[in-house]
Amino acid sequence: MILRSKKSSIKKTNLLDNSILLNNYGSEAFDFSIKDNKDIFVCSKSKELDLIELDQLLQTVGWSRRPTRRVKRALESSILVVGLWRHDNKFPRLIGFARCTGDGILEANIWDVAINPVYQGLGLGKELMKYILKILKNIGISRVTLFADAEVIKFYKSQGWSLEPRKTKCAFWYAN
Numbered sequence: 001m002i003l004r005s006k007k008s009s010i011k012k013t014n015l016l017d018n019s020i021l022l023n024n025y026g027s028e029a030f031d032f033s034i035k036d037n038k039d040i041f042v043c044s045k046s047k048e049l050d051l052i053e054l055d056q057l058l059q060t061v062g063w064s065r066r067p068t069r070r071v072k073r074a075l076e077s078s079i080l081v082v083g084l085w086r087h088d089n090k091f092p093r094l095i096g097f098a099r100c101t102g103d104g105i106l107e108a109n110i111w112d113v114a115i116n117p118v119y120q121g122l123g124l125g126k127e128l129m130k131y132i133l134k135i136l137k138n139i140g141i142s143r144v145t146l147f148a149d150a151e152v153i154k155f156y157k158s159q160g161w162s163l164e165p166r167k168t169k170c171a172f173w174y175a176n
């Protein structure tokens, strides 16, 4: 179940000229600033990701490295891949990421939600999640699931996610 988050950290939106936003970040990008921070941040589902930069970002949150070729294929097979950039006209920096798998019609599963530790605690993770859920809703997907590590359950709960709602339970099967 998804509810709207009560609090928002956003200070301003639509800070970039429309043509700059479109040229740099593609369609349906969302630019915003955060309270007590001078940077402009942009969520985009269209801007191409540099796999090395993505690998570096995921390393900053302590995740083990995955072979680039497999990551590339995983991204190609995802129904939604979202980057969060700290805007710069010349060198935008990837500071957040998440992706979704699913059938693209009814169901989606969110994976690999990560914000560079330097930018954590500013509300960016919450904005990234809102952006993803808005896009999924726009394409008609009404059931979204994810696996959360125990230490980040509060992050999702504070945004209205329910832990195993309606008596559903998770089941896992591992090949080894």
Ligand SMILES: CC(C)(COP(=O)(O)OP(=O)(O)OC[C@H]1O[C@@H](n2cnc3c(N)ncnc32)[C@H](O)[C@@H]1OP(=O)(O)O)[C@@H](O)C(=O)NCCC(=O)NCCS
Binding pocket: 007, 061, 112, 113, 114, 115, 116, 119, 120, 121, 122, 123, 124, 125, 126, 127, 147, 148, 149, 151, 152, 153, 154, 155, 156, 158
């Ligand atoms: C989890 C993560 C994406 C959160 O991003 P963030 O930008 O720091 O989160 P926000 O600043 O938007 O926080 C939103 C809310 O969640 C809470 N929160 C954020 N990270 C939290 C954490 N690790 N544990 C508990 N609560 C957390 C915040 O206190 C805030 O609460 P509020 O709305 O009541 O003020 C980020 O910490 C991260 O990348 N962690 C490492 C990777 C990871 O564990 N990803 C999740 C995989 S399941």
